[in-house]
Amino acid sequence: MMLLNTLSVSLGTVWGKVWPILFAILFFGIIIALHEFGHFITAKIFGIKVNEFAIGMGPTLLKKVKGETQYSLRLFPIGGFVSLEGEDEDSDDSRAFGNQKAWKRFIVIAAGATLNIILGLALMGVVLGIEGQISTTIVSAVSQDMSQSENGIEVGDKVLTINGSKVISARDLYYQLYRDDDGIFDITVKRGNEKIQLSNISVRYSAEKGFCDFVVGSTKVSALNIFPGAAKETASMTKLIFLSLADMVRGQYGLKDLSGPIGTIGIVAETAGNAVSSADYSGIIFILAFITVNIGIVNLLPLPALDGGRLFFIVIEGICRKPVPKKFEAVVHAAGLILLLGLMVLISFNDIVNLVRK
Numbered sequence: 001m002m003l004l005n006t007l008s009v010s011l012g013t014v015w016g017k018v019w020p021i022l023f024a025i026l027f028f029g030i031i032i033a034l035h036e037f038g039h040f041i042t043a044k045i046f047g048i049k050v051n052e053f054a055i056g057m058g059p060t061l062l063k064k065v066k067g068e069t070q071y072s073l074r075l076f077p078i079g080g081f082v083s084l085e086g087e088d089e090d091s092d093d094s095r096a097f098g099n100q101k102a103w104k105r106f107i108v109i110a111a112g113a114t115l116n117i118i119l120g121l122a123l124m125g126v127v128l129g130i131e132g133q134i135s136t137t138i139v140s141a142v143s144q145d146m147s148q149s150e151n152g153i154e155v156g157d158k159v160l161t162i163n164g165s166k167v168i169s170a171r172d173l174y175y176q177l178y179r180d181d182d183g184i185f186d187i188t189v190k191r192g193n194e195k196i197q198l199s200n201i202s203v204r205y206s207a208e209k210g211f212c213d214f215v216v217g218s219t220k221v222s223a224l225n226i227f228p229g230a231a232k233e234t235a236s237m238t239k240l241i242f243l244s245l246a247d248m249v250r251g252q253y254g255l256k257d258l259s260g261p262i263g264t265i266g267i268v269a270e271t272a273g274n275a276v277s278s279a280d281y282s283g284i285i286f287i288l289a290f291i292t293v294n295i296g297i298v299n300l301l302p303l304p305a306l307d308g309g310r311l312f313f314i315v316i317e318g319i320c321r322k323p324v325p326k327k328f329e330a331v332v333h334a335a336g337l338i339l340l341l342g343l344m345v346l347i348s349f350n351d352i353v354n355l356v357r358k
Contacts, residue, residue, distance in 0.1 A: 020268075020269035020270065020272040020273040021265065021269045023268070023269065023272050024264075024265040024266075024268035024269045024272065025077065025265060026077055027268065027288060027291075028079070028261065028264075028265065029056065029077040029079055029080075031079075031116060031119070031291070031292050031295055032079030032080060033055050033056075033079060033080040034115050034116065034119060035079075035112035035113065035115060035116055035295070035296075035299070036053070036054075036079070036080045036081055036082045036112060037053075037080075037112075037115065038111035038112040038113075038114060038115035038116075039082045039084075039108055039109070039111055039112045040053045040082045041111070042107055042108045042111040043082070043084055043097070043108050046100065046104045046107075046108065047095055048084060048085070048095055048096070048097050048100060048104070048108065049068060049084070049085035049086075049093060049095040049096060049097075050068070050069045050082060050083070050084055050085070051068070051069065051070065051083040051084065051085055052069065052070045052071075052072060052081075052082070052083040053069060053070075053071050053072075053080070053082050053083075054071075054072045054073075054074055054080050054081050054082075054083075055072070055073050055074065055077075055080045056073060056074035056075060056076055056077050056079070056080060057074050057075075057076045057079055057080070057081070058074050058075040058076040059074060059075045060072050060073070060074055060075075061073050061074060061075055084096075084097040084108075085097060086098040086099060088326075088330065089326070090326065098326070102314050102317050102318050105314055106311060106314045106315075109307050109310050109311050109314070110300070110307065110311060112299065112307060113295075113296040113297070113299040113300045113307055113308075114296070115296075116292045116293065116295050116296030116299070117234065117238075117292075117293055117296040117297070119289075119292045120234055120237065120289045120290070120292045120293035120296065121230055121231065121234045121289075121293075122230075123285050123286075123288055123289035123292070124230040124233045124234055124237075124286070124289045125226055125227065125229075125230040126285055127230075127233075127282050127285050127286045127289065128221050128226055128229050128230055128233070129221060129226060130281060130282040130285070131221070131282050132220065132221050133218040133219065133220055133221060134218055134219050134220075134221055134225060134226075134229035135169065135170035135171070135216060135217075135218045136158075136170065136216055136217055136218060136219060137158055137159045137160075137167050137169065137170060137173055137216055138156065138157070138158045138159075138216060138217050139153055139154065139155055139156065139157045139158075139159065139189075139214050139215070139216055139217070140155065140215055140216060140217030141155060141214065141215045142154065142155060142213060142214045142215075143204075143213045143214070145204075145213065146203075146213040146214055149201070151198055151199070151200075151201055152198070152201055152213075153187065153189060153198065153201070153203075153213075153214045154191065156191070157189035157190065157191050157196075158189060158190040158191075159173055159187060159188075159189055159216070160188045160189060160190055160195065161187065161188040162176045162177070162185055162186075162187055163176070163180070163185055163186055163187075164186065168232055168235050168236045168239060169232045169233055169235075169236040170216045170218075171233065171236045171237075171240070172236040172239055172240065173216065174205070174207070174212070175240055175243070176243075177203060177205040177212065178205060178207055179243065179247065179252075183202055183203060183204060183205070184200055184201070184202055185198075185200075185201055185202075185203055186198070186199050186200065186201075187201060187203075234289075234293060237289070237290055237293045237294075238293065238297055241293070241294055241297050241298070242297075256350055258347050258350070259347070259351060260344055260347035260348045260350075260351050261344075261348070261351075262348050262351035262352060262355070263347070263350075263351035263354065263355075264291060266351070266355060267287065268284070268287060268288070268291070271283055271284045271287050272284050303336060303340075304332045304333050304335060304336020304337070304339075304340075305333050305334075305336035305337035305340050306336070306340075309332070309333060309336060310333075313329050
């Protein structure tokens with residue numbers, strides 16, 4: 001009996017460590033499958049020939065041909081793919097992807113990332129529903145030092161801009177404070193019916209200590225404000241992604257600060273485990289929302305091998321009134337893919353090193 005109890009505890013401990021990782025991998029699979037479904041469904045709507053729609057990657061487990069399309073389930077639940085006729089090669093078929101008008105091809109390519117962003121928006125709505133409140137940018141409390149300042153923020157002020165950048169949400173507000181170097185800001189607030197420019201004011205902020213010289217309030221979630229609130233949070237995520245990319249280009253972040261699939265799966269797994277143990281699920285759902293929006297936005301960047309790179313060539317085609325030679329586009333995407341895979345190898349190596357250190 002003691003042996004069985006010990007074995008049961010051991011299996012429970014192992015399962016407690018394994019299931020969050022499986023959950024993270026499954027979620028990534030869902031994100032990528034949803035992305036590919038966006039390409040698939042818009043292609044079908046426009047009458048473009050779809051040769052295959054696959055869920056998962058690797059060896060085929062199940063497959064069924066319906067009409068002209070093969071639907072398949074593959075071994076590894078890490079995404080999927082859509083094979084369109086004439087996507088990467090010339091085709092005489094009038095329904096081939098490459099023979100469609102530029103605006104149709106643009107929508108099909110953009111649909112994958114668009115669905116990712118819509119999923120992020122929906123998840124943010126769930127987060128707000130769980131939390132029961134939506135943060136505002138209206139100041140609800142200030143520190144003693146701030147209240148004694150002649151040129152400071154006051155309770156009731158609505159923060160509009162920080163250093164000339166429009167403030168979308170409370171999360172956006174605090175991130176702009178966080179990424180500043182000297183703690184001196186030009187802040188525009190709405191005080192009553194008047195816009196006031198507060199120049200060169202000092203604001204102390206520490207994310208680690210949970211301290212800021214001023215705190216913004218919140219409102220209760222309702223059927224009327226949950227969608228606008230989720231939209232603002234999603235827009236704030238998008239802005240944060242672009243600001244982070246800009247900081248990376250400026251050298252503020254290095255490769256050691258980036259996380260690839262391995263590191264991100266680790267973060268999701270850890271957060272999922274903590275969510276179950278604490279019965280507080282808003283944190284893990286927020287992380288999932290941020291990841292799917294991140295994937296959607298990054299895919300739209302005009303970089304070779306990404307959807308955004310393909311969209312860039314379609315835009316060039318629209319401007320020049322003739323398509324870019326497919327061989328040239330294929331070479332550009334191939335080169336971009338090699339560089340992207342090389343970057344992913346470096347980041348994955350860094351993820352593994354960090355996991356080993358932990």
